[in-house]
Amino acid sequence: MSASAQRYTDHGFDALGKAEWLRAKQCFEQALQAARAPEAYDGLGIACWWLNDIRAAHHYRTLAYNEFRQAGDVRRAVVIACWLGREQVFLDSNVTAMQGWFARADSLLQTLPPCAERAWCRLLRASMLATSQALEQIALESIEAGRAFYDSRLEAFALAYCGLAQINQSRIDDGMRRLDEAMIMTTNGELRDFMVTSEIFCVMLSACEIAGDLVRSEQWCQKAWAFAEEYHCPYLSAYCRTTYGSILYAMGRWQEAEDTLTQAIRAFEQGHRGLRLHALIRLAGLRVHQSRLDEARLLLDGLQDQESAALPLAQLHLAKGEIEVAKALLEHSLRACPPYTLQHLPNLALLVEVLLAADDKSALQSQLAHLADLARQAQSSQLLAQADLVKGRVYLHLGELAQAKQCFALAMEQVQAFQQSLIAGQIRLNMARTLVDTDSPGAIVWAKAALATFERIQAAHDAATARGLLRALGAGGVSMARSPALLTQRELEIAKLVSQGLTNREISQHLVISIKTVEHHVSQILNKLDVRSRTEIATFIVLSNPTE
DSSP states (O other), X not given: OOHHHHHHHHHHHHHHHTTOHHHHHHHHHHHHHHOOOHHHHHHHHHHHHHTTOHHHHHHHHHHHHHHHHHTTOHXXXXXXXXXXXXXXXXXXXXXXXXXXXXXXXXHHHTTOOSOHHHHHHHHHHHHHHOOHHHHHHHHHHHHHHHHHTTOHHHHHHHHHHHHHHHHHTTOHHHHHHHHHHHHHHHHTTSOOOHHHHHHHHHHHHHHHHHHTOHHHHHHHHHHHHHHHHHTTOXXXXXXXHHHHHHHHHHTXXXXXXXXXHHHHHHHHHTSOGGGHHHHHHHHHHHHHHTTOHHHHHHHHTTOTTOGGGHHXXXXXXXXXXXXXXXXXXXXXXTTTOSSOOGGGHHHHHHHHHHHHHHTOHHHHHHHHHHHXXXXXXXXXXXXXXXXXXXXXXXXXXXXXXXXXXXXXXXHHHHTGGGTTSHHHHHHHHHHHHHTTTTOHHHHHHHHHHHHHHHXXXXXXXXXXXHHHHHHHTTOSSOOOOOOGGGSOHHHHHHHHHHHTTOOHHHHHHHHTOOHHHHHHHHHHHHHHHTOOSHHHHHHHHHHHOOOO
């Protein structure tokens, strides 16, 4: 490399160290005008990545990989190859290209002695492809390699993924200790690598979400957001928005959640498009609870092969009365279980709801032991509340009211910090159900509290259910919210056929669906419109005159 190229390259890496991305890019471009050097290509690729020009980043780091390999610098080439492999998924969800880059790195590694780069490649690959158990083992070995080769970046990176793997296995305390140590290394100046620091932030946020630790998650979200703003990191900023949107959703701040998730989707679309699916999936789940089912369907279209999409897809099918499809989706997502971990709790909880809708008492009984195990594993108030709510729903369905009340009371204790959330409203509504036959005034109090929560967060379906219970209890002064917008497209179609005097059997034949599905839809229509009979449905259709 010429003296001029070396000088500009040194200036470029100095700029990278100060997070001056545009200056770094200009320095590396000037270096490459003087001489074609792998270091300059690599630095230019990194600068482009931070400037959110992801395709240019891949182009220049690919050139750097080839130049390093041809120059015999295999150690640097293999790490870039693994980085490029993961980026194929982050940009275009291209798993085949990722596996190809990993295979190339594996071939090159055969020529290397034990070194930090070997550990880096194993860990980067494991972060994308390994089971939680395998990831933990590889991360533990990488921690030791980082210490042996005095690579604090590797050590911190491995600590973070070890912690995530342990939390995925429901070992919350162990995992959080590892993650806390990694976070200390990122904040005390040990790393001096913005890219590694950004990913450790992302891993911490993912772990907090899995553990249901809303408080810790919000705290680290704020710190990560501040880091992303200070160092101009669009990738981390979008990831923070995705996680923070989930926090807002859980806390019942749905409008803020919607805005934040929408911002995350837009941010990812300008860079790592492959990662926007996480925000899309979360927004789809919110849309289902808002009874905006057509929008949820559009958001999930094309994501049926994503494992994390199973939950909102099942929620969507359940809301549409397609119970067997919802059940099949959830059973497929849980096919390798038990034993269950906290990762499985949302899907298991929804499976219980599906079994309740199907009145499958034998299957419900078998789920109680799993739910009890999950409740013992949970160390967050949110997950404890969810586990107790689901257990209570099973007991209520089986007519074991004392056990149901106990579960709902325990769940209510866990939601003191987020009483305006959807789960808090659902706990109140189910507590009301336990009192219907023994304490009508008490049931009305609980149901009205649930309704207030549902209306505040605009949970249309849940609000309609609460109104239906209050009407059955003879409660006066219940707000009525009859609007065609409350019904899905299919429900509105069935309501119109009901208004024409068709029976359930005739509707099933007309729409080519099962009678059981029609019955489910009619029940949903009655609840959502807060009416008691098919005649009242017909009256609603005539008076509202909904358009096609």
